[in-house]
Amino acid sequence: MDLELSPEDIEFRDGVREVFTREIPEDIRRRNALSRTTRDDIVASQRILNSHGLAVPHWPVDWGGKRWTPTQSHIYASELQRNSVPQPLAFNVSMVGPIIAEFGSEEQKRQFLPATANLDIWWSQGFSEPEAGSDLASLRTTARREGDVYVLNGQKTWTTLGQYGDWMFVLARTDPDAPRKQQGLSFLLLDMTTPGIERRPITLIDGSEEVNEFFFDNVRVPVENLVGEENKGWSYAKFLLGNERNGIAQVGTSRRVFADLAEAAAGIPTENGTLADDPQFRTSMHGARTTLLALEATQLRVTGASENGQASPVSSLLKMEGTKALQELSKLRMRAAGDDGMLLPPDGDAAESLHSDEAATIAAAQYLNQRKLSIFGGSNEIQRGVIAKTILGL
């Protein structure tokens, strides 16, 4: 056993860390740490990463990929999170990009991949529907073939950051008579300037507007925007699930939240000293700390196994326990803030006039927002089902 990065890995880490901390502007990273990242922050950050070859390292080499070792991929994901760099837009780099690279036509690759890597195109995900969440294959949006177009009708929801979307990848039903609901689905690329698309923002529990509903009324999609074969969309969507699980436990993010909170605690007064001396707080933090150690060690085991060419079935466990750990830390942050979290920063310049610490004023809203972690990307109940079926044989 060995708990040290090799000199080569240290060199690699220092290289990516250099880009993350020197090239990505500090105000962008600060806003990201406070969950106040703007669209422009995400675009600027991804373009800087792309110019250093760090936006799409897991893509095929021809399209900007890196052929990193599993350890290097692990270090990359971990350093992004630790240094609070906005993640390259997942819809672009982890979802539609790899699908086009794997299943798209040469023409589609040329048209979309460079622009997708550089975030010149902002992609939205058109998967979930009101009646098709965890049970995605039940989706009802139809794409009826009429000559050289598909005519799209239906509704998509939970479209994260869809307000910025230039294009959307849509899973729609092209064969309503297919014997199984997983069959008859196709993967389409939709230009969001096409007539017949209506967007309605969804306001979330914390007041944020990061998700949307989209309504399609006879939206015409050219057939050349079909990816791969008609009615094979489900297998392409499933390809996503096996793709890019690095960083899924978000240990780097949790570590940063832990470090920020530990530092803040020394300056938060209690009746008898500071929060840093409070036994209840220290006990909770110690629990979080050991959980993060166990999670990171689990990631190291998974990385080690994939260095040896073995697939690991534990991504469900990492997703479930990693999100629980981050949620727990967001709760600790809120408890640490107490009353200071109960006057949220007003929009605009008025926020500057608040006397409470900024991290404290947003803590409760962040806590509420983080409830999403155990719901999206396969809810924790879905993950338990996956563990039961694929690992325990139940």
Added chain:
Amino acid sequence: MNLEFNEDQKLLFETVDAAVGRGYPAGARGEATSTERGWNDDVWNTLAELGLTGLTIDGDHGGVGAGPVEVYATLEAMGKHAAAEPLLDGVFLPSWLIAALGTGEQAKQLLPALAEGATTIAVAHAEPGRPWGSAPSVAAAHSGDGSVVLSGVKSPVRHADQASTLLVTAVDGDTAGVYVVEAAAAGITRTDGRSADWSRASQVEFAGTPATLLGATGTDATAALQAAVARARVAVLAEAVGLMESTLGHTVEYLKNRKQFGVPLATFQALVHRASDMYARVELARSMALWATATVEAIDGGADVDLPAIADDAFVFVGDTATAVAEEAVQLHGGIGMTYEAEVAHHAARLTAIAESFGGLAAARRRAVAAESALRAPSALLNNA
């Protein structure tokens, strides 16, 4: 960076797994702990033949001088079968104490018999109503002829009834020391019983019992004792991981096979999801135990890491999981899980006892929470701050 066994360590695990597995068919822990010895003598002899009783003892004293990963592999395999042989309590822990404190002469006297598997040594540190971390109240007194006698009470002392020798912690004035006491020495009163995990344990009273200091006079043994116990705290987690994996396996099988309302229990999602949670917790605990083991290995290689602090962190995390897994396994088995006949009951009892070993979980958490490291951002890698 790697947390895997190497080929030799894999082979070691498989060897112990196979050898112990033969001696421990279903239900064998109950039988083994009910014997006069308190464990299975055939299995013990096999362990000795395989050289495992000499695992932690250096080559000069008849052992193989293996490190913490070999200890982990051995004890995880033992735990997998809920084996009762006291490798850790009766051999490994005393061997660490003797190597750390003993004179060359004492090492020569005590270690070869341990390495052979000819005997066990019981470490007597716990005292009734006294925190594990406090100085012992057992007192060492010097008589006129220069000999030393002990007075006081130790309890519980695991497997004291079978040990040839006791290593007893005691104070001489303000100096804490570890004393070698013959099990048959004068002035010893032993009250034998069993522990929560059905293994043997005793209260041992000393009244003017002749003893010899382990090591040189005048040296305080507190740090060496702490280090050896920290090593044992990490080692016992390997056994816990083996036990938890088996406990989960038995529980999953039970959910598949047991029918109620005309259907297998596995058709009830509420139960299945609890098994999935058990799995997730066991895997995290395994990672923690492996990580702590790798850290001890790094410390042996010269890394500057606080061993007792690492041991406390890992013990707290794995101990919490061990308790939860024991509780869930019994609950998911229902009434049958409460019975002596049920294998899972023995697993649960042993997991419960592990969480209270070496001063127990609450004390470990108290130390860990008070430590400066409690608020330090965690990093599993030693050179990735």
